[in-house]
Amino acid sequence: MANLLHIVVCAGIVPDPLQTLEPVTGPTGPGLKNEMVLPAVLDPWAASALYEAANLAAKNPGSKLWLVSLGPKAKLQQVMMTVAQKACFELVPIDGPIGGFPDAHSTAAVLAETIAALPGLDRAKLLLFGGWESATRGAGVTLQLIGERLGITDQFQGVDQIELREDGSLEVLERVEGGKHQVSVCAGTPAVLGWATGNLAEPRNNPQIGMANMRTIMPALQKAKVAKLDANGLRYVSASLPKQQRTTRVVKDLTPDEIAVELVEWIGAE
Amino acid sequence: MSVEATPSEAPEVERQTMEVDFACAGFGPAMGGFLTTLTNAWNENPADPAFESKATPGMPLQVLCYERADDISSGVSGVVTRGQAIRTSFPELNPAEIPMAVEVRSERVMYLLDPVGASRRSLTLRAADAALRAFGRLAGVKDYAFELPWTPAFLNKHGGLVLSIGQFNQWVGSQLMATGLVQIWPGTPVSEPLLSGRRVEGLRLSDQGVEKSGAPADGFMAGMDVRAQLTVVGDGPVGAVGQALDEKLGLPEGHAHREWALGMKFVIELPEGSTLEPGTVWHSFGYPEPEIFGFLYVHPERLVSVGIFVPSWMHDPSRTAYRYLQHYIQHPALWKYLKDGTLRSWGAKSLEESGRHGEPFLSGDGFARIGEGSGSTNMLTGSGVDEAWATGTQLGEAVIELLRAGKPFTKENLATTYEARRRKSWVERGAREAENARNGFQGGVVKGMIGMALAGLTGGKLSLGAHIPPPHKQVRPFAPRSFDGLMLKEAVAVALEDGRPLHDALLSVRGWPEIPFDGRLLVTQQDALLLGGKVQAIPGFADHVVFRDAGLCIACEEKTCIAMCSGQAITLGESGAPVFERERCAHCGACLWNCGQSPDGVHSNIEFRAGAGGLHSAEN
Secondary structure, eight states, X not given: OOOXXXXXXXXXXXXXXXXXXXXXXXXTEEEETTGGGSOEEEOHHHHHHHHHHHHXXXXXXXXXXXXEEEEOHHHHHHHHHHHTXXXXXXXXXXXXXXXXXXXXXXXXXXXXXXXXXXXXXXXXXXXXXXESSOSSOTTOOHHHHHHHHXXXXXXXXXXXXXXXXXXXXXXXXXXXXXXXXXXXXXXXXXXXXXXXXOSOOOOOOOHHHXXXXXXXXXXXXXXXXXXXXXXXXXXXXXXXXXXXXXXXXXXXXXXXXXXXXXXXHHHHHO | OOOOOOOOSOOOOOOOEEEOSEEEEOOSHHHHHHHHHHHHHHHHOTTOGGGBOSSSTTSBOOEEEEOSSSSTTOOOOEEEEOOHHHHHHOTTOOGGGSTTOEEOOEEEEEEEOOSSSOSOOOHHHHXXXXXXXXXXXGGTEETTEEEOSSOOTTTOOTTSEEEEHHHHHHHHHHHHHXXXXXXXXXXXXXXXXXXXXXXXXXEEEOXXXXXXXXXXXXXXXXXOEEEOSEEEEOOOTTOHHHHHHHHHHOOSTTOOOOOEEEEEEEEEEOOTTOOOOTTEEEEEESSSSTTOEEEEEEOSTTEEEEEEEEXXXXXXXXXXXXXXXXXXXXXXXXXXXXXXXXXXXXEEEEEEOOGGGGOOOOEETTEEEOSGGGTXXXXXXXXXXXXXXXXXXXXXXXXXXXXXXXXXOOHHHHIIIIIHHHHHSHHHHHHHHHTTTTGGGGGOHHHHHHHHHHHHHTTTSSOOOOOOOOHHHHSOOOOTTSHHHHHHHHHHHHHHHHTOOHHHHHHHHTTOOOOOOOSSSSOOHHHHIIIIIOEEOOSSSOOSEEESOHHHHHHOSSOHHHHHOTTSOEEEOTTSSEEEOGGGOOOOOHHHHSXXXXXXXXXXXXXXXXXXXXXOOTTO
């Protein structure tokens, strides 16, 4: 018999990583140059969580799936056009600031408060999903903080797979060092699962799903509550992008082994 | 005569169907104009019964637009436009609200001399160059550039707008979607129109979960049929829907798609302290080859779009646009401003330059065509965005008129509303003036410039005549017993020695200096895909570039498809036939008209189908 689940996915939006990203420091702290004009995507880690959630909800008929996202309303609308054809969900938008630098505690407080107030949510059946990290800032604490504020003590991070058993318990595979997984069994809901990449491929675009989702997404966006996030004294000393090393050289008459040796030397020298 | 393209391996499958009111293919300036006009009218009175959906009674019109690119901001064009139609739609337009937009403040037209000595110039041009060099500064020559004392009125865009089409599309799209009337779905290619006889009944989306050949694979999902009372086709000059309509319905008598150009550009961040003012616009001709026109548009925040147009009438099969662009930006007149800059983005697109000669049937039962694919680009003024936007607004007004009159979208009704508006408009007047303006170029650059001046200065009353062959016949074969042939042999040796593409080697043999790669502004073409172009294709879609007859490809000496491929997505395979990698394709469509082979005397040997992915740059 299928379990009836209430799955809430917390998913932020980030600039499309294929864009040219340039850190700048403004009057309100660090950010990205022209971030509002860069196209946004659902945070890749959180996107994995959404697809896993949709898959789980589909396998357990009667389950409900909410997508809670905090960001500028216009950007959320844009991102929905690339996501809403992939999975059925109910969007809960929160109109807030852009960027990966707001205080995680403030963000968690707003998200937890929103989730707690979701009409029809049965917290005993709650699975709180999200990314275990964020593409904008890898603090990886927001989901955990939300769980704590909601009083959920069973928390898992770096999740690649879960199996929901008939008795309602969950077998969870979390990433650990050395490319291995730690296998845990959780008695059941409620639980927090911070997803790594998962094992599912990105779902295909299904126009009917998109059309159905849009009937609720656009009204939800119009009614999105506005959230102001407090800095809580948070101060950034510096922000920088990971350094990109590129060397292009055309070689010929080298064997694969010789190229491999050269690559190893190059990597070692960096 | 028609040709059977290589059949897709996708079997006949049962497809899901969705009913909407308007199904739209492609989101660009033309579709922006159409949807803006529609939503503006709806916003005035959302309760207007004319806007009630027939597909979903009780709801507003169901308007769905499908765009191939992964985001609506992935448009490719830094443009300068007079912007009159755009300003009509947005009377309060403030360019500062659109990132990278600025009003045109100064304009120059320059003839560029060849500082390298490798450009293939005719004797006439060489004589003109010698005269200009001899008189030097007296003639106004500076940095190997001769500036025309004035900008011809037909080229003048003063007071217009410098735009990034990616940013403009994003700005327009956000406003459209915020209305709630329109849904624009990126990452969703449309494979073909749904035809019943000559009536268009909607759009078929591309299959997903297929192999390169189109055969079903894991996660196969047949493309959905989206049925609509009106199908709006704005998928550009190489769009699959427009091509299919041309194929099935034919073109009006005497019309053909025969003139093309590849526009390729860089977005460069200028060095600190640059003296180039936002709103500066330069047009150039004469370099790197006489046939190649160039441009430089300065955006706010020290960004500049700089690029070239490589036309089909260049004839020479070595059309390596990327390398030519690198030589172009190193011309002394440009390099003095660009040399310490940083490449931020790169992109390319095909331009349909046939103008009215390439105009398809603008409307028919259940469909209307707008934008560049409908032949709206004005080849005399070098302007397409504003014209495209205008055709969209004309269709929008026509559709509103028909909705309010309760009339169906038949061929007759669309002709008396949409086509009639277009024929009476400045778009049509401009198109007629420009109709034969470029004829002279088939006979060379000098003749072409004379013909363009004649048409431009007489409002199209005078022009030169020309016979323009199909694009595949405009690719001049290599002549093995000529001087060029000797160069080709030498180039083959260089290519084999260096392992580089033949056409690149040929440019070196012809005397073009090697590019001094600096890893910042001058980068290899493959690096440009990663640093600037950001080309990507998600798995699960079929190859959209298909070689119809591999035997013809193997026998082809020129293989212009490889030379012209913007993303080096077409390379030489071991069998001697070209190989296509969709993950590197920028979707410029240049291969479609740069193939010098034809299996039937009408079509080229390359088919360009619907495909997903492509550029991911919002700055283009």
